[in-house]
Amino acid sequence: MVSAFIDHRLDGVIRVISIINRSSLQPLYCSYCSTEQVCKTVDTDVQIHSDHFGFTYGASDVICKGEHMQNATHVLITTDKEGSADHKMEYLPIKNKVVRETFKFNFTICISSLFDNYNNVLQFAQTMEMYKLLGVQHVVIYNTSCGPDLEKLLKHYETEGILEIVSWPIDQFLNPSRGWNSQLHAGEIQYFGQLVTLNECIYRNMYQSKYVLLNDIDEIIMPYKHTNLASLMEDLQPAHPNIGVFLIENHIFPKTQFEESGKFKRAEWKNIPGINIMEHIYREPFPKGVFNPKKMIVNPRKVQQTSVHSTLKDFGGSFVVPFDVCRIVHVRVPLQGHLTKKELFVDKRVWDFEQELVPNVDQTLKLSGFL
Numbered sequence: 361m362v363s364a365f366i367d368h369r370l371d372g373v374i375r376v377i378s379i380i381n382r383s384s385l386q387p388l389y390c391s392y393c394s395t396e397q398v399c400k401t402v403d404t405d406v407q408i409h410s411d412h413f414g415f416t417y418g419a420s421d422v423i424c425k426g427e428h429m430q431n432a433t434h435v436l437i438t439t440d441k442e443g444s445a446d447h448k449m450e451y452l453p454i455k456n457k458v459v460r461e462t463f464k465f466n467f468t469i470c471i472s473s474l475f476d477n478y479n480n481v482l483q484f485a486q487t488m489e490m491y492k493l494l495g496v497q498h499v500v501i502y503n504t505s506c507g508p509d510l511e512k513l514l515k516h517y518e519t520e521g522i523l524e525i526v527s528w529p530i531d532q533f534l535n536p537s538r539g540w541n542s543q544l545h546a547g548e549i550q551y552f553g554q555l556v557t558l559n560e561c562i563y564r565n566m567y568q569s570k571y572v573l574l575n576d577i578d579e580i581i582m583p584y585k586h587t588n589l590a591s592l593m594e595d596l597q598p599a600h601p602n603i604g605v606f607l608i609e610n611h612i613f614p615k616t617q618f619e620e621s622g623k624f625k626r627a628e629w630k631n632i633p634g635i636n637i638m639e640h641i642y643r644e645p646f647p648k649g650v651f652n653p654k655k656m657i658v659n660p661r662k663v664q665q666t667s668v669h670s671t672l673k674d675f676g677g678s679f680v681v682p683f684d685v686c687r688i689v690h691v692r693v694p695l696q697g698h699l700t701k702k703e704l705f706v707d708k709r710v711w712d713f714e715q716e717l718v719p720n721v722d723q724t725l726k727l728s729g730f731l
């Protein structure tokens with residue numbers, strides 16, 4: 361069991377986001393209680409998400425099939441039909457009890473599972489400062505582990521208030537894979553439970569944020585015709601009023617190709633661990649006929665289940681945002697490493713923000729003790 365939420369779109373049922381061994385299915389029951397410690401045990405509808413990338417354990421929803429669930433305060437999934445549940449097991453608090461129509465945040469970013477010794481400080485600081493300029497007020501990151509320098513920067517952003525760090529010790533329960541494909545990366549669950557954290561983040565922010573962006577730590581969902589995400593969505597949403605899922609193409613900017621003038625090879629950033637995204641302005645062409653692994657801007661109230669590159673169950677459908685309106689700036693190892701600079705496109709969109717971005721990054725590096 362990971363988290364429990366009331367789902368007001370489905371008659372106020374309790375949805376427990378869970379991780380289930382797909383080859384060991386058994387009937388599950390739901391024991392839910394009100395504040396007066398009155399508990400009821402009921403049947404459940406177990407929904408294992410259709411995307412699991414072949415791993416044994418899959419992201420799942422256990423839907424409790426009872427009555428009067430909205431006044432319950434805590435819930436437990438059990439295999440015991442009699443409800444004489446093992447009371448030593450921890451009940452989960454039930455969240456999202458109240459529907460809200462105004463939100464604390466307009467844009468929240470969900471970053472799934474940070475793990476190993478990830479220590480890419482400069483790219484993280486540049487990306488966070490870029491998000492802020494684009495109008496993001498809230499970033500949620502699921503932390504399994506990270507490197508010592510990034511730890512310092514995360515603490516800084518947590519103190520500042522923009523970053524919510526969710527403890528995600530998945531490696532204490534399962535052997536997580538370090539990649540998405542079970543053929544290539546051994547493990548019991550895909551990518552440190554990425555599918556679970558993305559779904560958890562949607563429900564966590566359902567009544568907190570107008571929109572939620574689901575992307576990786578090294579990706580920026582970048583408007584190319586608007587100066588920020590608010591003006592982008594002010595155009596997109598009325599043009600597609602029922603749509604709750606906006607799909608954004610991913611584009612790779614190889615970290616191996618450097619911009620010629622060296623204008624952002626700044627002395628201040630020389631000793632900061634990580635990639636300087638401002639030096640990487642060459643974009644790989646996208647081969648025709650190949651699947652583009654898009655990422656999403658969603659209205660969380662219109663999503664029931666999500667995968668990484670699309671939703672699995674939503675209300676209202678999805679829309680592919682044209683490449684010239686919005687695309688992902690993804691600075692990383694090249695995908696088509698054989699391409700020379702001449703075969704790549706020059707794409708300096710990040711530079712449009714330099715006047716504010718550079719001093720803001722410096723300020724953050726000072727406040728977090730790097731400069």
Ligand SMILES: *[C@@H]1O[C@H](CO)[C@@H](O)[C@H](O)[C@H]1NC(C)=O
Binds near residue numbers: 381
């Ligand atoms: C999942 O369940 C199967 C069938 O009960 C069992 O053989 C297997 O060991 C379980 N997997 C793990 C990783 O526990």
Ligand SMILES: *[C@@H]1O[C@H](CO)[C@@H](O)[C@H](O)[C@H]1NC(C)=O
Binds near residue numbers: 393394395398400431
């Ligand atoms: C919830 O409230 C209803 C009355 O509104 C009551 O009949 C029911 O027993 C309560 N359920 C629980 C689990 O407390």
Ligand SMILES: *[C@@H]1O[C@H](CO)[C@@H](O)[C@H](O)[C@H]1NC(C)=O
Binds near residue numbers: 465
């Ligand atoms: C969200 O957007 C609305 C309308 O553009 C604005 O009035 C409000 O201040 C914004 N909220 C935050 C937290 O920035």
Ligand SMILES: *[C@@H]1O[C@H](CO)[C@@H](O)[C@H](O)[C@H]1NC(C)=O
Binds near residue numbers: 503504511514525
């Ligand atoms: C991230 O998780 C690791 C492992 O539990 C912990 O040592 C570290 O302090 C956490 N970092 C932050 C910034 O919460």
